[in-house]
Amino acid sequence: MKKFLGIIVIGLLLSGNAYAATKFTYLSCKQIMKDNLSKDDFGKQDFLNNGKYSGHIFYKFKDLKKKATITVYQVGEFWESDWKSKKPKQIFKSKFEYDKKDSIYSGGEEITGQISSGYGVQNINGEYFQTTIFKANTGGTINDFHLIMDSKCEIVDKKSFNKLIKNGIN
Numbered sequence: 026m027k028k029f030l031g032i033i034v035i036g037l038l039l040s041g042n043a044y045a046a047t048k049f050t051y052l053s054c055k056q057i058m059k060d061n062l063s064k065d066d067f068g069k070q071d072f073l074n075n076g077k078y079s080g081h082i083f084y085k086f087k088d089l090k091k092k093a094t095i096t097v098y099q100v101g102e103f104w105e106s107d108w109k110s111k112k113p114k115q116i117f118k119s120k121f122e123y124d125k126k127d128s129i130y131s132g133g134e135e136i137t138g139q140i141s142s143g144y145g146v147q148n149i150n151g152e153y154f155q156t157t158i159f160k161a162n163t164g165g166t167i168n169d170f171h172l173i174m175d176s177k178c179e180i181v182d183k184k185s186f187n188k189l190i191k192n193g194i195n
Contacts, residue, residue: 050088051186054155054178056080056103062171079103079174081194082157083113083186084146086130095121095130097144100194112193153178
């Protein structure tokens with residue numbers, strides 16, 4: 026009887042490992058201005074020129090190769106001159122679609138009817154790349170504002186990620 030119970034306990038322990046929680050993937054990504062397609066004066070400012078390091082973004086998700094919840098954190102706002110000194114804030118958490126053909130997670134939000142942002146995270150041979158698209162057309166001072174930022178991301182461990190989220194990138 027003891028032997029039977031021992032086999033049951035070991036079986037349960039081993040089957041528990043088969044269904045163990047998938048580890049999170051933690052990414053730290055520079056926001057490098059790729060294309061500034063803006064046609065208004067606000068979008069023509071120097072800090073929004075192509076090639077500029079204009080922000081920093083963090084992603085936390087389980088890379089399940091299917092639809093997944095992704096949390097996005099951002100350091101400051103790209104239009105703030107002192108954005109690097111800001112602590113990251115969670116700006117978005119949502120289910121992202123997954124495209125198996127291109128290994129891309131994609132999601133976004135419409136902040137208002139006139140402002141929207143989209144995010145893409147792609148895994149290419151174990152390396153992650155991200156793209157952020159920001160569009161605004163609010164009338165007044167911001168008309169036809171359209172930015173595309175992308176970069177290769179650094180994979181970080183949970184401890185480093187939590188430290189970055191708590192302290193920022195400085």
